[in-house]
Amino acid sequence: xxxxxxxxxxxxxxxxxxxxxxxxxxxxxxxxxxxxxxxxxxxxxxxxxxxxxxxxxxxxxxxxxxxxxxxxxxxxxxxxxxxxxxxxxxxxxxxxxxxxxxxxxxxxxxxxxxxxxxxxxxxxxxxxxxxxxxxxxxxxxxxxxxxxxxxxxxxxxxxxxxxxxxxxxxxxxxxxxxx
Numbered sequence: 698x699x700x701x702x703x704x705x706x707x708x709x710x711x712x713x714x715x716x717x718x719x720x721x722x723x724x725x726x727x728x729x730x731x732x733x734x735x736x737x738x739x740x741x742x743x744x745x746x747x748x749x750x751x752x753x754x755x756x757x758x759x760x761x762x763x764x765x766x767x768x769x770x771x772x773x774x775x776x777x778x779x780x781x782x783x784x785x786x787x788x789x790x791x792x793x794x795x796x797x798x799x800x801x802x803x804x805x806x807x808x809x810x811x812x813x814x815x816x817x818x819x820x821x822x823x824x825x826x827x828x829x830x831x832x833x834x835x836x837x838x839x840x841x842x843x844x845x846x847x848x849x850x851x852x853x854x855x856x857x858x859x860x861x862x863x864x865x866x867x868x869x870x871x872x873x874x875x876x
Contacts, residue, residue, distance in 0.1 A: 699784035700776040702730045704738050708770045722851035727829045735874045741823045752803030759871045768868035775859040787836035807846040816844035826850045
């Protein structure tokens with residue numbers, strides 16, 4: 698068996714605080730990864746620290762960038778066990794995103810679509826939850842019962858078979874797994 702990791706965070710940015718005000722959810726960002734050291738994750742988010750409107754597919758490292766600057770932000774990491782063929786399929790799909798990272802943009806219209814329950818599809822644009830939902834779906838790990846573009850980070854808690862690996866701050870996560 699292999700493990701896929703799902704990390705939920707609540708970063709301290711103005712955008713995340715605004716989303717939390719609307720959703721009332723404890724966590725409003727989702728990332729996925731395969732790193733057993735829980736250091737490297739992938740998601741859709743801002744590419745520039747001080748300009749949230751330019752976003753796309755990104756690599757998130759727990760002791761770099763926003764995660765380093767906002768290391769007191771709360772996070773929750775789940776793992777889910779998958780068989781080797783599912784893991785390989787997941788990695789293959791993830792590699793397609795990594796190899797074509799510049800092609801992918803943040804689905805800003807999709808973000809607003811979630812607020813009004815209106816699906817907004819674009820093959821090369823995703824929100825963080827839309828990306829994670831697609832990854833899980835296309836890897837045959839989990840199928841959401843709605844449009845990918847309407848999935849919210851707080852819905853990932855409902856996936857059967859998840860195990861809590863860590864809950865605390867990003868700083869504590871980094872200290873526990875990357876010493």
